[in-house]
Amino acid sequence: MTQAASPDLPRVVVVMGVSSTGKTKVGTRLARQLGWRFVEGDELHPPANIEKMSAGTPLTDEDRWPWLDAIVEHVRAVLEEDTSVVVTCSALRRSYRDVLRGADPDGSVFFVHLHGTFTLLAERMDQREGHFMPAALLQSQFETLEPLEPDEVGALVDVTPPVHVVSAEAEREVRRGGQQA
Incomplete structure (x- = not known):
């Protein structure tokens, strides 16, 4: 059963970052830990976006x-x-996060920015199967990424440790309210 956040927690947590940071694994664990609903943002991509990325073509702002x-x-x-x-949601640019903040009229959106080195994430991409995002697009994601700014509520979480450690850290940050980035 899913539940509403307590008044001291945000109502929406966006697990963000470039490809292969473990957004889905961390997001599902975090939702389970909090007793909340989970939404896989990739499932909401229009078919044309998936085709484009599968072909190795980065998305444009107009696509996003x-x-x-x-x-x-x-x-x-x-x-x-x-x-x-x-x-x-990758939420790579500030302007994308501004759109996502509009999901909650109360503005209660918290960003968990998962990050890792290019080398680590490229290795992960090479090992995964069945995902539409090819490793060739990782560099373009790093180039597009705009880190959380000081006025954005969220936390930066390193993805080097095992996923259970990363999700526990993400939950700690959500519960403590993170910090202004």
Whole structure:
């Protein structure tokens, strides 16, 4: 059963970062730990975006806006059920995060920015199967990434440790309110 966040917690947690940081694994664990709903942002990509990325072509901002709007719409529907939510989304640019913050009219959105070295993440990409994102696009994601800014509420979490350690750290940060980045 999912539950609403307590008043001292955000209602929406966005697990963000470049490809292969473990957004889905950490996000599902975090949602389970908090007793919240989980939304896999990649599942909301329009088919044209998946085709483009599968072909090794980076998405443009124009490609991303409909996807971000779909995430916001989905999250708003969850919030209308008085349930809190953990959602995954690369959220690489500040402007994308600004759109995502609009999902909660109260502005209660917390970003867990998962990060790791290029070498670590490239190795992970080489080992995974069945994902549409090819390793060739990792560099473009690093180039696009804009770290959380001082006025964005969230936390930076290193993905080098095992996933259970990373998700526990993410939960600690959410519960303590993180810090202004």
